[in-house]
Each structure stands twice: as C-alpha cells, then as structure tokens.
Amino acid sequence: MDAAAARLASTASPLAWLGWEGPRARLIFGPGMIQLTRADAARRERSAARQQAAATTAATTLATWLVEGQRDGEDAEAYEARMGRVSGALPLTEREITEWSRKSRANMIKTLASLDWTPMYAEFALPAMTTLTYPGDWLAVAPDGKTAKRHLEAFLKRFQRAWGAEWLGVWKFEFQRRGAPHFHLLSVPPPGTAGAAIDAAYRERLDAYERGEVARKPRRRTIEHHGLGYKEWLSATWNDIVFAEVEEDMTRVEEEAGYPDPRRDHLAEQKRRHLGAGTNVSFEEGAKASDPKRLAVYFAKHGSFKAKEYQHIVPAEWQEPGKGPGRFWGYRGVQKLTREVELAPGDYLFVARTMRRLRARVQVWDPATRTHRWTKATRVTEVTRYAEGVRPAWSGYSEVIGLAGAAYMEPVKARRRKVRRPVTRFSRGAGFAVENDAPELVETLTRALVACRGPEVQAARRSEEVRQVVRRRRLNRVTR
Incomplete structure (x- = not known):
C-alpha cells in the first residue's frame, strides 16, 4: 500500500491541492477499497460551527421545556411522559427504527474493506x-x-x-x-x-512461589465451563x-x-x-x-x-x-488501514472516469463454459407492475361525479416484481468501490495516468512545476 501510494503521488500533477480553500481532490484506498472524494475542509468546518451553535440553542430550549411545570392545556398523561424523559425513564426521541439504512x-x-x-x-x-x-x-x-x-x-x-x-x-x-x-x-x-491460558499462568506463578521468587502463594482461578x-x-x-x-x-x-x-x-x-x-x-x-x-x-x-x-x-x-x-x-481487535493521495483536478477526473467505466462491468463465472466472462453490473430492485400496463389515474377533486369519473375510482391491480437494473457508480465523480486487491488497482491506474499523458502534457507539467517553485519562493519572502 505504501509503494502504490508513493508511486501515484510521484506521478501526480503538481496542480494538486497546496493549501488553498476549496475542494480537495483525493484518492483514498485500503486493502480492498478505493474511494474518490472532493471534500471541502473549510466548508465542513463552517457547517460544523453552525451545527454546534444550533445544537447549543436547541439544548437550552429543550432544557427549559423539560423542567417547566405542567402548562395550560397539557393533560396529565402528556405531563408524565415529559417528566419521564427528564428522569431518563423514557427516550428523548420518538423516532422508530424499522430497517437497516x-x-x-x-x-x-x-x-x-478498509x-x-x-x-x-x-x-x-x-x-x-x-x-x-x-x-x-x-x-x-x-x-x-x-x-x-x-x-x-x-x-x-x-x-x-x-x-x-x-x-x-x-x-x-x-x-x-x-x-x-x-x-x-x-x-x-x-x-x-477454555481456561487453558489461566491454568498456564497459574502454573508459572506456582513455580515462582515454589522457587521462592514470590512470597504469596497464588490462588487458582476458575471460569464457567472450564476445560x-x-x-x-x-x-x-x-x-x-x-x-x-x-x-x-x-x-x-x-x-x-x-x-x-x-x-x-x-x-x-x-x-x-x-x-x-x-x-x-x-x-x-x-x-x-x-x-x-x-x-x-x-x-x-x-x-x-x-x-x-x-x-x-x-x-x-x-x-x-x-x-x-x-x-x-x-x-x-482490528484497525483501519488506508492511504490517501492528493490529485490535481485533471488527474482526478481521469481516474474517476476510468473507475466509472471499469465498474460498469463485472467478471462472473459461467458454469456452461467453465470460464470467467465480463457482463454489465446490475442490481436487484423491486418495481410496481399494473394490470394490462395501465397505471391508476389520479384526480385532484375530492368528489367524483358522473360516469366519467367512475374510471378514476376503479381499483387497479398492482404487484411488486424483482428486476435487474444496470448499476452506475462514480456518476458524479465521487464514491467508492470494493476490490479484491485495491493496491494493485491503484498501481494500474497510475500506469494508465502516465501512459495517457502526451508530450504536451509533460511539457506543461514541467512548466507548471517551475511556476509553483517561483510561487513558493515569493510567498516565503513575503512571510519572512
């Protein structure tokens, strides 16, 4: 992973993020995951500051509402429910969790995958x-x-x-x-x-006690369902x-x-x-x-x-x-292992388009030929199908009068079907994908990025490097 990140960083354009405010184009990858992101750190900090100020105001308002006595128009049941939230007997939120988001x-x-x-x-x-x-x-x-x-x-x-x-x-x-x-x-x-580690530790302490290295005789510990x-x-x-x-x-x-x-x-x-x-x-x-x-x-x-x-x-x-x-x-017992590389906007766009085309197809096993073949990436989704292909009409009127409106009131049979639809990933230039070997794919993307650069791009890169060096020297003289 370190070698793949170093190689991509060394071949990346010098137009990568240099500390200015705005989106930061980055490629983040782990053992089995590649993510493209253009997050704006300064914008996130401002949003977090606004959310913190709003949370402080909401907490003050909530505390005032909770400790307030029984108000006009509030029945005894509602008052007990509010006091239950104050004491912790009832949850503060009324949100219900019905499924996995x-x-x-x-x-x-x-x-x-990381x-x-x-x-x-x-x-x-x-x-x-x-x-x-x-x-x-x-x-x-x-x-x-x-x-x-x-x-x-x-x-x-x-x-x-x-x-x-x-x-x-x-x-x-x-x-x-x-x-x-x-x-x-x-x-x-x-x-x-079970308990073998405890027995081994007990024998070590007992041997130390018999040798005179420990003054106190150890106690033998037991656990549930020992042995x-x-x-x-x-x-x-x-x-x-x-x-x-x-x-x-x-x-x-x-x-x-x-x-x-x-x-x-x-x-x-x-x-x-x-x-x-x-x-x-x-x-x-x-x-x-x-x-x-x-x-x-x-x-x-x-x-x-x-x-x-x-x-x-x-x-x-x-x-x-x-x-x-x-x-x-x-x-x-396990930790995240990721590396990230700053990319220039042009390089980021190239990598995002390559990943979008690459993930549009997947390799599947064909039992008939006993070989792998490439096919479109699809996903299973549920759609609504209506009888005879006619969707129910909707009328904005609360009352339907006459035979002309009777068609609106006839029930239309609908059923749910499972179908496969194509999957589009990295549609907006950002997202993540899981891979069997993400560092190897990063090295492949690096070789593709270098191979697609023509002589004019290499010359522009060298001139841009010179401009960046001059810019840094000027900034250093100003800040001294």
Whole structure:
C-alpha cells in the first residue's frame, strides 16, 4: 500500500491541492477499497460551527421545556411522559427504527474493506462463522435491542476470560423470518480448551512461589465451563447469558412470593432446547471471506443477496421508540488501514472516469463454459407492475361525479416484481468501490495516468512545476 501510494503521488500533477480553500481532490484506498472524494475542509468546518451553535440553542430550549411545570392545556398523561424523559425513564426521541439504512450499509462495506485483517490471520488459522441465536420465546429474554447488545457484550467478555485473549473479528446483527434476532461473528476459533491460558499462568506463578521468587502463594482461578472445547463452551456460555436476566428476575419473584414461579418449567424446556440449537460454528461460511471484497459483500447481503433483505427488517415488537436494535454491525481487535493521495483536478477526473467505466462491468463465472466472462453490473430492485400496463389515474377533486369519473375510482391491480437494473457508480465523480486487491488497482491506474499523458502534457507539467517553485519562493519572502 505504501509503494502504490508513493508511486501515484510521484506521478501526480503538481496542480494538486497546496493549501488553498476549496475542494480537495483525493484518492483514498485500503486493502480492498478505493474511494474518490472532493471534500471541502473549510466548508465542513463552517457547517460544523453552525451545527454546534444550533445544537447549543436547541439544548437550552429543550432544557427549559423539560423542567417547566405542567402548562395550560397539557393533560396529565402528556405531563408524565415529559417528566419521564427528564428522569431518563423514557427516550428523548420518538423516532422508530424499522430497517437497516442504506448509509449504514455503505459505511459497513467501506469499513470492512478498509480494515487490516493481519492480526486475525497471524497464526495462519482458518476463520469460521459463529452464529448466536435466541430461543423460540425470544421476547421473554430479549425484549429490546439494548438487552441483545448486553448479551453480546457479556459474551465477548467471557471469551476474553476463558481464552486469555481479546476477541478479534467482525459481528453482524440480523433477524430471522420469525422476528428473532441473531448475531453472525466472523473470527478464528481459539485452539485448546477454555481456561487453558489461566491454568498456564497459574502454573508459572506456582513455580515462582515454589522457587521462592514470590512470597504469596497464588490462588487458582476458575471460569464457567472450564476445560470445554470451543464449540461446547460456546453453546453452554451463550445459553447461560441469554437466560441469566430472566432467571434472576424469576428467582427474585419466587423469594418475594414464597412459592415457585409457574413459568419455571417452561423456562427449563426453552433452555434445554436452546442449549442444543442456539449456536453454530461453520468453517464453510468462514471460507467465503477469502479477501476484503468478498467479506464486505457477504456481510451486506444486498444486491445479489436481495432475497435475504428480510433479515434487516426490525420486528414490530422492537419498532417502538427506545427499543430499536441500535448498531447493526461492528468490529474488534482490528484497525483501519488506508492511504490517501492528493490529485490535481485533471488527474482526478481521469481516474474517476476510468473507475466509472471499469465498474460498469463485472467478471462472473459461467458454469456452461467453465470460464470467467465480463457482463454489465446490475442490481436487484423491486418495481410496481399494473394490470394490462395501465397505471391508476389520479384526480385532484375530492368528489367524483358522473360516469366519467367512475374510471378514476376503479381499483387497479398492482404487484411488486424483482428486476435487474444496470448499476452506475462514480456518476458524479465521487464514491467508492470494493476490490479484491485495491493496491494493485491503484498501481494500474497510475500506469494508465502516465501512459495517457502526451508530450504536451509533460511539457506543461514541467512548466507548471517551475511556476509553483517561483510561487513558493515569493510567498516565503513575503512571510519572512
């Protein structure tokens, strides 16, 4: 990546950004992502300053509205709701989250293709896709999105205690057809058994104590499900986490009431079934993430995976304000790895047009000829089709009178169909694309940029370099 960025920067035109106010044409790339942007830093700073001033005014107004007593015309229910927002019992926003937004999907694809996966594959181990699901009566154990995220956080903490290392990988939050949430985690399953790292550390401290290097005898620590393999430990640990809060509430109710809770038998049956079917570890699914592009596309499940878009629709039980799922994806233990190069407007335009033509076609596998072939890049979308090709007419009148207006009132049958439409990327000269090997593509773009420059362009470049040197010298004399 450093070599590709240095080569592009050395061949770029001297007309690149030199500190003046205005758009900055830049090419940003990572292991599997190339982005073209013309952001204006000064304009963003001014917009941020205006937003900060507006946020301060809105916060002052909101604080005044919240602490105000019951006003004229406000009923008791509205007053209690407002006081609930003041105390934190109710959310401040009334916005409902119903599905995964396009912006979040695009951010996930760009981020996953920009991460450095070296720490996860350092031991040359095979990755696996771990699935964490919920029982049949999932609303009893996960009434909202915050509870599900607490379960995930508890699982990651127990993983670190059991295996002696932080969990490395990426996770995705989805929903099944029945509405139950589940997590997909891509990581490398740890070898050995749970608690092996704790046992090794204990033996080292015990040997040091016996040699007289430590005055205090160490204590032997134990963890939940000590000595189990990863798959067995995964099932038992996730089962305990999912039912922990419900069991605590049930025990508290039994202590207060003084008799067993009638839901205890149902909970025991749900827990028994969930122990055998609540988790899954698939190396076959993990092998699909062979490069950053395939990893990002697989987790997005969009475009060619449009049939699985239902997994991103929030169930009705979670669509109330404050019960939403929150973030749909995240990663741990890995960092972003990107490089950026300043480009001149002419070079930027050439690279943008080249990328637009390049991404207009994709290479697919043809099973008939058993070879790769190039075809138009398409995406799956839904369109509305009407009976006999006639769209329903619309009348601006509230009342339709006579036989002439009866046609407007006849219902027209409409159905939704899935069709493939061409995809146009970098339509406005900006955007990003995921690649199997982004540094190699950057080097290819650099060679194309140099090859397309004629002698007149090279001469203009040399004269422009001289003008820039003279300009810098004059500015230095003025600022001294």
